[in-house]
Amino acid sequence: MLKKVANEAAGSETPRRTIYGTLRGIATENEVGDLFQHLVMARIVGIDLGTTNSLVAYMKEGRPCVIAGRNGRAMVPSVVAMTDNGLIVGDPAKEHLTRNPERTVYSVKRFMGKGLADVQNELAYFPYTLTEQGGVIRIKLGEKTYSPPQISAMILKELKQRAESHLGESITKAVITVPAYFNDSQRQATKDAGMIAGLEVLRIINEPTAASLAYGLQEKTQGTIAVYDFGGGTFDISILKLKNGIFEVLATNGDTHLGGDDLDRLLLDLFVTEIRSAHGIDLGAYPDHLQGVRLEAERAKIRLSDDVKTQVNIELPEGKGRFTRELTRDQLEALTMSVIERTLPPCRMALKDAGLAPSDVDEIVLVGGSTRMPLVRQRVEALFGKPAHCHLNPDEVVALGAAVQADILSGGTTDMLLLDVTPLSLGIETMGGVMSSLIRRNTTIPTSAKEMFTTYVDGQTGVDIHILQGERELVKDNRSLARFRLKVPPLPAGVARIEVTFLIDANGILNVTAKDMRTGLSQSIEVKPSYGLSDREVERMIEDSFKFAAEDIGARKLIEARLDAAALITTTEKSLEEGGRLIAQHDVASIRSVLSQLADAKNGNDPRIIRARMADLEQAAKSLTVAMLDDSLKRGLQGKKVSEVT
Amino acid sequence: MARSMCWHCQSEVSGEYFCERCVKVQPVSKETDYFTCFGFPRRLTLDQQELEAKFYELSRAFHPDFYLNKSETEQAISLGNAAMLNTAYRTLRDPIQRAEYLLALEAGSVKDIRTSPPADLFEEILELQDTLDEYRGADRTSEAGQRLLATLQTEQRTLEQRKQTMESQLQRLFAEWDALQDRSEATSEARAERDRLLKQMREVLSNRTYVNNIVNDLVATIG
Numbered sequence: 099m100l101k102k103v104a105n106e107a108a109g110s111e112t113p114r115r116t117i118y119g120t121l122r123g124i125a126t127e128n129e130v131g132d133l134f135q136h137l138v139m140a141r142i143v144g145i146d147l148g149t150t151n152s153l154v155a156y157m158k159e160g161r162p163c164v165i166a167g168r169n170g171r172a173m174v175p176s177v178v179a180m181t182d183n184g185l186i187v188g189d190p191a192k193e194h195l196t197r198n199p200e201r202t203v204y205s206v207k208r209f210m211g212k213g214l215a216d217v218q219n220e221l222a223y224f225p226y227t228l229t230e231q232g233g234v235i236r237i238k239l240g241e242k243t244y245s246p247p248q249i250s251a252m253i254l255k256e257l258k259q260r261a262e263s264h265l266g267e268s269i270t271k272a273v274i275t276v277p278a279y280f281n282d283s284q285r286q287a288t289k290d291a292g293m294i295a296g297l298e299v300l301r302i303i304n305e306p307t308a309a310s311l312a313y314g315l316q317e318k319t320q321g322t323i324a325v326y327d328f329g330g331g332t333f334d335i336s337i338l339k340l341k342n343g344i345f346e347v348l349a350t351n352g353d354t355h356l357g358g359d360d361l362d363r364l365l366l367d368l369f370v371t372e373i374r375s376a377h378g379i380d381l382g383a384y385p386d387h388l389q390g391v392r393l394e395a396e397r398a399k400i401r402l403s404d405d406v407k408t409q410v411n412i413e414l415p416e417g418k419g420r421f422t423r424e425l426t427r428d429q430l431e432a433l434t435m436s437v438i439e440r441t442l443p444p445c446r447m448a449l450k451d452a453g454l455a456p457s458d459v460d461e462i463v464l465v466g467g468s469t470r471m472p473l474v475r476q477r478v479e480a481l482f483g484k485p486a487h488c489h490l491n492p493d494e495v496v497a498l499g500a501a502v503q504a505d506i507l508s509g510g511t512t513d514m515l516l517l518d519v520t521p522l523s524l525g526i527e528t529m530g531g532v533m534s535s536l537i538r539r540n541t542t543i544p545t546s547a548k549e550m551f552t553t554y555v556d557g558q559t560g561v562d563i564h565i566l567q568g569e570r571e572l573v574k575d576n577r578s579l580a581r582f583r584l585k586v587p588p589l590p591a592g593v594a595r596i597e598v599t600f601l602i603d604a605n606g607i608l609n610v611t612a613k614d615m616r617t618g619l620s621q622s623i624e625v626k627p628s629y630g631l632s633d634r635e636v637e638r639m640i641e642d643s644f645k646f647a648a649e650d651i652g653a654r655k656l657i658e659a660r661l662d663a664a665a666l667i668t669t670t671e672k673s674l675e676e677g678g679r680l681i682a683q684h685d686v687a688s689i690r691s692v693l694s695q696l697a698d699a700k701n702g703n704d705p706r707i708i709r710a711r712m713a714d715l716e717q718a719a720k721s722l723t724v725a726m727l728d729d730s731l732k733r734g735l736q737g738k739k740v741s742e743v744t
Numbered sequence: 745m746a747r748s749m750c751w752h753c754q755s756e757v758s759g760e761y762f763c764e765r766c767v768k769v770q771p772v773s774k775e776t777d778y779f780t781c782f783g784f785p786r787r788l789t790l791d792q793q794e795l796e797a798k799f800y801e802l803s804r805a806f807h808p809d810f811y812l813n814k815s816e817t818e819q820a821i822s823l824g825n826a827a828m829l830n831t832a833y834r835t836l837r838d839p840i841q842r843a844e845y846l847l848a849l850e851a852g853s854v855k856d857i858r859t860s861p862p863a864d865l866f867e868e869i870l871e872l873q874d875t876l877d878e879y880r881g882a883d884r885t886s887e888a889g890q891r892l893l894a895t896l897q898t899e900q901r902t903l904e905q906r907k908q909t910m911e912s913q914l915q916r917l918f919a920e921w922d923a924l925q926d927r928s929e930a931t932s933e934a935r936a937e938r939d940r941l942l943k944q945m946r947e948v949l950s951n952r953t954y955v956n957n958i959v960n961d962l963v964a965t966i967g
Contacts, residue, residue, distance in 0.1 A: 139923045300812060507812045515807055542830040543806065544823055601827060602809045 115341050142300055142502025142508050143261050144273040144308075147250060147288065149207040149331030149357060150467070150509075152176050153474070153497035154161050154257040156265065162312060162501035165264045173493060177204045178252045178468060180239040183703075186657055187256040195245060195393065199225035199237055199385040205359055206253075208331050209235045209246040209281030210291075213629050223363060225385040233629050245631060248292040248639055254295035255643075272297045273504040275496050278304035279352030279521045280406065281567050282579050282608050283629040288629055289607065295641045300507050302605040305329070306336035307347055308499030309465040314340055315492060315502055315514070321460035322348075324448075326478050326486070327496075329466035331357035335445045337452040337459065343513040349451035349540045350521050351444035358396070358468040361434045365395035365425075369412065373421050377414060384415040402427045403470045431473045438474055445481055451540050456548040462486040465495055517542050520602050522577075527564035531573045536600055539569065546601040550615070558586040561596065565608065565625075578628040584612055585621055596621075659705035660711075663696055666712055670719055673726060680725040692718045751817065769806070771821045777849055778832035781810060786850075787925055788918035789902060796859060801834045803951060806938055812849070839958045843914065862951045869958065872899050896966050902958050910952045915938075917945050 099239075144162070146153045151173040164172040171191060176324060179186050179194035179202040194202040205225055209217060214230035221228060227238040236243035242500055254274075261269045274297075276288050287303050292299035297404070305323035313319070319340050327334040334352035338345055369391050370381050381388050394412055401408040407426040449456060450540045464486045480488055490498070496684050505511045518556055520543050525535040536547040552560050561584040586594045595615035596603030625634070670693060683727050696711040750763035750770065751755060757763050760783075761770050772781060779786050782798050804810070806829055811822040835841045879892040921941050924934065 301809075341796075342800065344803065346800075503809075506809050509810075509813055514808060516802055517803060517807075541834065544827040545825075545830050546827040601823070601824060605824075704964075 109487055110611075112401070120682075122550040123640055137233040140271055141265065141267065141269065142273060142504035143269055144490075144497055144502070144504045145205065145257055145272050145274045146305070146308075146497035147253065147255065147274055147276075147291070148176055149329060149359065150176055150206045150277045151330070151475070152253050152257060153494060154261045154654075155307050155494075155497040155501035157501050158167065160510075161414075162498040162505075164497050165261055168261055174252050174253065174256055175204075175205065177202060178206070178239075178249050179203070181420075183656055185239075187252050190420050190657060190661070193684045196390045198446035201226065202389075203237055203239065203249050204247040204330055206237070206246050208355065208359070210250065210367070211238070211281065211285070211287040211629050211727060212246075216241060216629075217454045223366075225389060230634075232635075233627070234631055244636075246637070247287050247631065248294055250288070250642070251639075252290035253642060254291055254297060258295060258297060263625050269295065270298055271300050271504075273301045273304045273500045273507065274299055274453055274743040275303050275305055275308050277329075277352060278306050278327075278334040278336050278350040278518075279303075279332070279354050279605075281354075281522055281577050282524075282578070282606070284354065285605060286627065286630050287605050288515070289605070290639075292414050294643050296643070301503060302607065303503050303516070304334070304336065304347075304518055304521075304606070305496045306334045306350070306465060307334075307338065307345065307496045307516055308341070308477060308498035308503060309490075309495075310336070310338050310345055310464060310499065311502040311514065311516060312495045313463050313475075313487075314345060316490065319461060320731060322454065322458055323365065323461045323463055324459045324482060326441070326443070326445070326469065326543060327352075327465040327739050328468035328474060329357050330356070331359050332470070333357060333439070333441050333444065337447045337448050337454065342505055344515050344517065344649075346517045347519045348454070349448040350519055351448040351451070353440065353444060355442055356437070358399075360437050361399060361468065361471075362396045362519045364433050364437065364552070365399060365430070367393050367396060369410065369421070369423075372423065373412070373414070374433070377418060377421065379414060379418060387413070387415045398425055399430060400467075400470070402430050403472060427472070434471075435473070438471075438477055442477065442481060447476075456482045457548075459484075463490075463495075465492050513743060518604070519543060520545065520606055522567045523600065524600060524608065525566050525576075525581075527566060527573045528576055533568070533573050533576050535568050535571050537602060541602075543602050543606055545602050546599055548597055551590050551594075552585055553582060553589065553594050556591050558591065558594075559588050560584060561586060563598070565610070579608065580625045580627045580630075582610065582623050582625045584623070587614070587616075587682055619654055637688060653686075655705040656703060660700055663708050663712055666715060667700075668695060669694060673719065673722055677722055677726040677729065680729055681721050685721050689715070689722060751780060751821075769811075769818055769821050770826070772825050778835055778845060779849075781817055781829065781832050782851065784836075784924060786846055787922045788839070788841065789844060789922055792837070795833070795836060798958075799829070802829050811830075822823070837915075840949070840952070842916065843945060847942060847949070851939075851946070863895065864952075865955070867948050868899075868902075872896075872958070875899070876962070880965065893966060896962060899965065900962050900966070903955055903962070907952060907959065909956050910948050910955070913948050914945065916954070917941055921945070 113620055141156065144155045153164050153172050153174065155162050163218050165176065166172045167188070171189070172409060175192040177188065177191040177195065179191035179198060181194065181198070191202060195204065203601060209228070212233055212235055213233050214235055217228070227235045228242060229238060231243070234245050245716040258269050272292060274288055274292055277287055280288070286439060288302060289299045306327040309325050309327065310323060313323070314337060321340060323338050323340060325334070325338065327336070332352065332354045333356040334350065336350040336576060337348045350417045370388075371378055373381060391412055394410060398408050398410050402425065405427070407424055410423050410425050412421040447534070459482050462484065464475065464478070464481050468592055469488070469492050475583070502511060502514070503516065506516070519540045521539060523535045523539045524537040525533040526549070528534040528732060535544055536549060551563070553561065562581065563584060564573070564581050565579045566573060566576040567579050570576050584598065586596060596612055598612045599616050600608060600609060600610055610623050610625060614621065615620070645673055666711055674686065692711070692715045696708070696715050699708045699711040702708070750766060750768060751924075752768040753763060757764060757770055761772065762768065773943040780796065784790065803826070806822055806825040807824050808819065811819045814822075817953060834962070835845050836944060851904040868908065875892060875895055879896060882889040882892055924937055924941065927934070
């Protein structure tokens with residue numbers, strides 16, 4: 099970081115400047131201020147908001163670590179379900195995929211920053227209903243519709259609460275990862291999700307580069323690395339140069355609509371066809387079973403990463419028996435080969451843009467659950483002509499990297515710096531429906547471009563500007579980001595001079611400012627996003643999220659209490675079975691009576707009553723616990739010689 | 745580098761990018777050219793390692809990642825400086841862009857794209873355009889199509905060779921320019937030499953760009 103000039107303080111007599119001699123030798127007031135700011139600065143967590151699973155991580159004594167939930171798992175399934183008791187998220191929501199498919203949302207990341215037309219050909223795969231409002235997809239859950247950022251915000255809130263209960267402090271700031279190939283609308287939608295969840299998103303960071311930070315921190319590598327990130331719904335390739343703590347991205351490429359989901363679908367289609375011909379059942383009419391088949395397809399795929407064959411076992415609807423079949427790894431590979439092959443052209447493009455040959459890459463880092471497939475690994479290793487690196491858990495490495503970036507932002511890590519690029523060219527529409535490029539893809543960010551605009555007609559008072567992102571020649575083949583109207587004072591044609599600055603910040607998000615060169619005055623621009631929420635809409639959603647927060651907390655408390663009660667009932671019953679003979683008969687009876695009271699409370703709707711009965715049960719079962727402990731100690735001593743005990 | 749007052753403590757700033765008194769980051773002036781920003785003379789041969797090292801050093805000084813705890817003003821300066829630094833590095837890193845930028849600094853813009861072929865290429869380019877049109881309309885699997893493809897591939901090699909010749913020509917001009925800079929004479933001969941070099945560089949650069957565009961077009965058509 100920047101060098102500070104501290105010598106002035108040593109001989110200075112200015113009364114306002116205090117010399118602090120205890121901290122790091124002699125420091126100026128300014129430096130102490132910085133240090134203090136670092137100490138009091140709220141913690142920033144790193145979040146991997148994935149298509150299938152999400153994680154939260156933080157920096158603990160110089161090492162990033164993920165935060166596990168009550169069930170000991172770090173991954174929160176990116177699933178949100180609307181139940182009769184409100185919204186639930188993660189593992190409990192995942193159970194609703196088969197019970198309640200039309201009210202359970204998964205893979206919402208695929209819809210971030212998109213319009214309905216973008217996902218038209220895959221609508222049939224989703225059991226929930228999608229509509230559109232103002233260019234933004236809405237997901238219907240019960241009576242209400244939610245935008246993808248709102249659904250994502252529920253997942254973020256879950257992670258936020260998880261971090262808060264683990265760290266025992268309030269968490270309001272985060273770094274969130276996105277696929278490197280996400281466009282401006284998708285990044286903005288992610289940032290909106292953070293705001294709705296009550297998080298200040300200090301940085302949007304690319305997933306493969308986040309992975310490289312975690313990897314670089316651990317391995318202290320220098321040289322050129324390729325990060326191949328094949329996740330649940332997206333694919334990215336990034337080529338980086340690592341040198342003296344600088345992580346410079348040379349090029350990135352990818353496909354934001356290519357992931358493990360697509361592999362599952364191929365299997366799903368196969369099973370559905372086979373079930374239709376073997377049993378004459380069209381599963382299309384049974385959304386709950388269809389979800390069951392999808393999950394079984396995913397599990398079979400995962401099993402085949404370790405085994406060469408596996409049994410697929412699917413329960414058919416209306417008691418029509420089961421569908422079973424053996425699936426071999428060879429069959430899976432033949433089926434999915436074409437999808438996996440689609441990851442290779444982006445790799446070649448990225449290499450070309452970086453000006454490198456495959457052999458120039460020193461190391462390959464694999465990220466994302468889909469890279470566990472042996473075929474994926476083979477294809478990547480064949481392309482680069484060397485073995486791939488996989489020391490770090492491909493599911494966690496992105497979240498760990500986000501935590502490292504969070505630490506850089508809070509001033510903890512100062513020797514590492516990430517220089518990322520914008521994945522797509524940015525331009526504006528010009529005459530004849532052609533895109534004129536202003537910022538080329540793979541330009542290091544932040545970056546800016548200026549463009550001068552004038553009028554064509556006397557007295558013209560506005561110039562319409564259409565901003566695009568993409569690599570194609572024609573406007574219609576690129577992604578429309580936003581439109582805005584420049585205000586121009588009425589003047590003869592060609593006299594007005596408005597300079598517009600297009601700045602892509604370190605998040606890869608576009609900021610537009612305009613300046614009238616004749617008056618030197620800046621003007622504010624109201625940009626209308628083509629596929630995004632307006633600022634007003636985001637604000638309203640934040641308000642809504644507060645309004646429903648109380649309700650949600652109530653629902654959440656109830657669900658948690660029920661889960662805990664269920665766990666306590668199970669363990670107590672098990673203890674009674676094993677140790678009931680050790681205590682008096684009437685003690686067993688009283689435990690059983692409290693147990694049934696807890697079971698009743700669990701079926702009710704008041705978490706306080708559930709908690710109270712749980713406490714009663716723990717109290718009543720105390721004699722049993724003590725007796726069992728004594729017993730096990732006694733048995734531990736049996737059969738041993740006296741000399742061993744004493 | 746003479747610069748005005750620190751925006752924060754109003755003291756005179758003479759150092760590079762940071763006020764010596766209050767250590768606040770200073771905006772890179774709009775008048776600062778990319779060479780000056782990196783602390784390099786206006787020479788056309790640059791040590792890439794040195795350029796990269798300086799880029800990394802300045803990135804560590806300016807990158808917004810290190811300004812999150814600072815005031816809004818400092819954050820805005822950091823963003824502007826980092827954006828400028830990235831553009832400067834991208835321009836200086838590439839020898840052609842570097843030369844075009846220097847020409848723009850020394851003698852006004854060179855970005856006016858040549859629309860007609862250079863005189864010595866005129867016939868050749870016209871013929872190539874015809875062959876390209878013919879190939880676009882032809883059945884590519886037919887014998888005629890294959891013959892056209894072979895012609896185009898030969899033409900591509902010829903043009904790429906020509907491009908290389910122009911690039912070595914540029915290398916020589918760059919070396920001459922640097923030698924002139926190193927002598928730093930203020931004589932009328934030196935001025936005449938300077939103008940001659942700039943004129944020649946402009947000519948070769950624009951011809952090279954023209955040929956480069958033709959080659960790209962060719963590659964896009966024949967794959």
